[in-house]
Amino acid sequence: MSWDDNWSASAACRNTSDELFVKGAEQNRAKQVCGRCVVKAECLAEALDNRIEWGVWGGMTERERRALLRRRPNVTTWRSVLQVAV
Template sequence: MADFSRLPGPNADLWDWQLLAACRGVDSSLFFHPEGERGAARSARENSAKEVCMRCPVRAECAAHALAVREPYGVWGGLTEDEREELMGRARNRLITTSSGTPASA
């Protein structure tokens, strides 16, 4: 479940980037998988969503938002759920390595 405490408050300046998003007006089902979707169907849908993201002028802001709030669902800023989870895991490992001085796997 998303951690809503990480979401910024209702400050329009923090959310205005969404008004410029290429996905505005696109059916949200392109970005969020239906129950039970797997394999080739899921890959095809995610690739179609990523095509929209790749032409988006606010892709970086969108991806940063999804990573900051640990958005668990959908394609955001051209990143799938699995890709965001992998990036967050790498960031956690770097923090652990940096703070302890040894790799997380050691």
């Protein structure tokens, strides 16, 4: 599988407005959009590499991303990690 550098054009959420930038239980519904997305890994790498603090990105909430960043503080580029996982 190849990595899509222009991932946002293929994102399942590309035509949504603010539904991925919600709080609480609404985040679980937002994550469902990511479940069917073909560029989920690219999106998540973008959020992790840039330390984006708000919204659901790549199927993870900001809390989940912070926890992942704490567990793997030495990762300098998440693309390399997630590209292997895809």
